[in-house]
Amino acid sequence: MPISTSDKPFKERIDLSKEDKFMQKAVEKSQDVQWEKREGSRERIGNWEQWRELGEQIRQHTITHLDYYLEQFSDNVAKRGGHVFFAETAEDASDYIKQVIEQKNSQKIVKAKSMVTEEIGMNEMIRELSHIEFFESDLAEFILQEDDWDAPSHIVFPDIHKNRQQIRQVFHDKLGYEGDDNPQRMARFVRGILRQHFLEADIGITGCNFAIANSGQVNLVTNEGNADLVESIPKTQIVVMGMERIVPNIEDAEVLDNLLARSAVGQDLTTYITFAGPKLPDESDGPEDFHVVIVDNGRSKVLGTEFQSILQCIRCGACLNVCPVYRHIGGHGYGSIYPGPVGAILSPIIGGYDEFKELPFASSLCGACTDTCPVKIPLHQLLIEHRRVMTDEKKMMHGFQDVQMRAIALGTAKPFLFKSALKVAHAGLGVLASKDPVAAINFSTNGVIKKGPGLIKGWTDVRDLPRPVKEKDNFRSWFKEREKQRGDKHDTDS
Incomplete structure (x- = not known):
């Protein structure tokens, strides 16, 4: 399945992620830096919560009337001389793109970063066409391509799991780069390579941040300017967009661009904001043949359901940048091109519960993702809803874990059983407890459980779990004795 980035089981992916200490440090640093930049840019715009409410209203209105705006957008693209294809499945979308490539007898394709093209398996399809030269033009995606098509690990910063020494080695081995690991020099080296590809490409492929319904234009938001070259130089442009990535007009797009820039990279305004479409008669550049592929791929089935609000997402990645689970396992641990909280919701919808049933449980439900979302998606509540669906409706979570x-x-729930458990907990768990010289400071002489069984194993693998105290020393006994002493004192005073 194209959305999947690994054939390893979830537990194995998590174990590999926990061993990758560099990745953990890189994600930690990125989250901390992005926090400062993001909060600073949001503060400068003023009235941030009102901006969020406006963004939420725009997205909810658009999704509620999605059929109307998609038809309006399609008609306006056609009026400008372009072509629109509605793809129900990932295979439909990929097949249409392949058809355009073959009709144009294309020899070289350049592409700007797009998650939905990864979702539909477009990259793999083009790579199988042996006569085609195919290049990612986003610097981070270009790095992953040269590193044997390594999987992205973040929606906005796809190569966050690599350091500059690793990147320098990739450039040396694959491109003959002999310089040092200075980022500026490496970027300049890659720019020299990509510029020639831009000039020689006959097809450019981009994603779409927002499609403007009343004008038929496509809104692209980038920091490197590569998307502008991808859409303006090749004679043919193919835009691939999820069906929800649409807004009624340019004014609404401007609101969402402000929310996106501040939430994704902590900038007041992203470096390049472009509104593009087919080349007009009085224009000197732009595509002569313009195609828009609108992808459903499971999105329409959530309309009118509890999960509809996930279609509000503007792919800013802010939820990843505050998520404590993502902080520890990175993007590859999720096994999906959509990692983090948004991925834990989207992946089961697009890829199915059988493939991604663990992801809704890869969350502490702290709610930080919901608090930071610029369009106010109730992310942690949707994770809970996924759990309910799997447990109550699909009856998927009924193994040994459910028995426990x-x-x-x-x-x-039964007072007698609960009190009985309190009586035997200290002795019963004694066989699992060990004395820890550090933990003993906090846990007195009871010791700690290092290797717990069943459900508590995940906790004890990474944290100390105190052994329960004796019944006579627990809180209930202490409180009962305290109340008795207060009662005796009151009787004496009287």
Whole structure:
């Protein structure tokens, strides 16, 4: 399945991520830096919560009337001389793009960063066409391409898991680069390579940040300017967009561009904001043949459901930049091109629960993602809804883990069983406890459980779990004795 980035089981992916200490440090640093930049840019715009509410209203209105705006956009693209193809599945989208490539007898294609092209498996399809030269033009994506098409690990910063020494080695081995690992010199080296590809390409492929319904234009938001070259130099342009990436007019796009820039990279305004379409008679550049592929691929099935609000997403990646789970496992741990909280919601919708059933549980439900989302998607609530669907409707979570949860529920719901458990907890878990010279400072002489069984194993693998105290020393006994002493004192005073 194109959306999947790994054939390894979830547990194995997590174990590999936990061993990748560089990745963890890189993500940690990026999250901290982005926090400062993001909050600073949001503060400078003023009334940030009102901006969020406006963004939410625009997105909700558009999604509610999606059929109307898609038809309006399609008609306006056609009026400008372009072509629109509605793709129900990823295969439909990829097949149409292949058809255009073959009709144009294309020899070289350049592409700007686009998550939805990864989603539909377009890259793999083009790479199988042996006569085609195909190049990513976004610097980070170009690095991943040269590193044997390594999978992206972030929506906005796809190569966040690599350092400059690793990147320098890739350029040396694959491109003959002999310079040092100075980022500016490496970027200049790549620019020299890509400029020639831009000039020679006969097809340019881009994603779409927002499609403008009432004008038939495509709004591209970039920092490197590569998307502008991709859409303006080749004679043919193919735009690939999710069906939800549409706004009624340019004024709404300007609001969302402001929200996107501040949330994605912490800038007041992204370096390049472009509104593009087919080349007009009085224009000197731009595509002569313009195609827009509008991808459904499971999106329409969430319309009118509890998951509809995920279609509001503007792909800023802010939720990844505050997520404590992403901070520890990075993007590759999710096994999807869409990582982080948004990926944990989107991946089961697009790829199915069988493939991504673990992702909704890869969350602490702290709500930081919901708090930072610029269009106010209730992300953590959608994760809970996924869990409910899998447990109650699809009956997927009924293995040994479910047996344990039911046993715990029964024990905590019945006072007799709960009190009985308190009586034996200290002795019963004693066999698992060990004395830890550091932990013992906090946990007195009871010790800690280092290798817990069943459900608590995930906790004890990375944290200390104190052994339960004896019944006579627990809180309930202490509180009961305290109340008794207060009662005795009151009787004496009386």
